[in-house]
Amino acid sequence: AQTVTQSQPEMSVQEAETVTLSCTYDTSESNYYLFWYKQPPSRQMILVIRQEAYKQQNATENRFSVNFQKAAKSFSLKISDSQLGDTAMYFCASVYNNDMRFGAGTRLTVKP
Amino acid sequence: DTGVSQDPRHKITKRGQNVTFRCDPISEHNRLYWYRQTLGQGPEFLTYFQNEAQLEKSRLLSDRFSAERPKGSFSTLEIQRTEQGDSAMYLCASSLVGNPSNYGYTFGSGTRLTVV
Numbered sequence: 366a367q368t369v370t371q372s373q374p375e376m377s378v379q380e381a382e383t384v385t386l387s388c389t390y391d392t393s394e395s396n397y398y399l400f401w402y403k404q405p406p407s408r409q410m411i412l413v414i415r416q417e418a419y420k421q422q423n424a425t426e427n428r429f430s431v432n433f434q435k436a437a438k439s440f441s442l443k444i445s446d447s448q449l450g451d452t453a454m455y456f457c458a459s460v461y462n463n464d465m466r467f468g469a470g471t472r473l474t475v476k477p
Numbered sequence: 478d479t480g481v482s483q484d485p486r487h488k489i490t491k492r493g494q495n496v497t498f499r500c501d502p503i504s505e506h507n508r509l510y511w512y513r514q515t516l517g518q519g520p521e522f523l524t525y526f527q528n529e530a531q532l533e534k535s536r537l538l539s540d541r542f543s544a545e546r547p548k549g550s551f552s553t554l555e556i557q558r559t560e561q562g563d564s565a566m567y568l569c570a571s572s573l574v575g576n577p578s579n580y581g582y583t584f585g586s587g588t589r590l591t592v593v
Contacts, residue, residue: 369519400581408566410520410584456519464533465510465570465582467519 367392367459371468378447379476385432386442386471388457395419397461399433401442404454404470413455416440447475481585483569489591490559497555498588502571509552510582511544512568513537520568526552527574559592566590 368391378384390399401413416424416433424431428448432441444451452475457468482501490496502509508527512520523542524534528549538544541559546552556563566589570582 371519398581402584407586408589409586410568410570410582412581412583415581458519460582464522464525466522469519470517 367394367397367461367464367466369457369459369466369468371457371471373471374469375472375474377474377476378444380447380449382447383443383445384447384473386444386455386457386473388440388442388468390438390440390457390459392438392459392461394461397459399431399440400458400460400465401429401431401440402456402458402467403451404456405450406453410456414442444473449475449477451475481569481571481583483567483585483588485588486586487589487591489593492561492592493558495555495557496559496590497553498567498569498590499551499553500569500585501551502569503583504550506571506573506583507549508572508574509546510570510572511552511554512570514566514568514587515564523554523567556590559590561592564590564592 370389397418399416402410403413414426414429428445430443454470456470484499510525511523514520526546541557544554566587568587569585572582
């Protein structure tokens with residue numbers, strides 16, 4: 366079974382600064398995928414970034430990047446140049462064989 | 478394609494009533510998932526379909542819950558004899574199996590159920 370842990374229930378950051386959200390996971394599988402999803406107050410889940418476990422290179426999508434440490438089973442999300450629109454719940458998730466499991470989420474508030 | 482659609486967006490029902498939610502996935506996606514999300518928590522897996530076959534059901538899915546995907550397109554989730562503990566957001570997602578470049582799920586906006 367896969368489990369995903371997000372140890373930061375809430376975080377805040379000043380606009381234009383950088384913030385890192387933590388995620389650890391546990392799986393016995395060797396080939397899996399990791400994701401960060403954003404859920405704004407409107408509630409629709411939006412894919413932020415994905416990482417394939419067999420790729421060592423950390424994924425990057427514009428201001429969003431990950432620090433994937435496979436041996437440590439760690440998958441943190443870094444948001445650079447934070448914007449007010451980044452305020453949302455952020456969920457880390459792991460997928461193996463199309464079975465996606467989520468962490469409890471981190472509520473991020475970007476302050477002006 | 479307008480993405481994953483869920484109907485209704487909100488549903489208020491009295492305890493003991495039956496409710497049914499609908500999900501229309503992205504048309505070319507062959508997998509469809511139902512999740513339940515309570516306030517402040519991450520989505521919890523309920524069940525998923527590949528085409529019309531229901532391949533897995535979570536232990537969270539009691540006998541009062543039933544899901545169908547009769548033609549491998551839209552899906553319905555029915556809750557019978559609703560209880561206050563059923564109050565939650567019910568999320569639907571879809572994905573395409575076998576396409577590694579599209580391994581993420583696309584979520585709908587959810588149906589918020591309130592049982593009074």
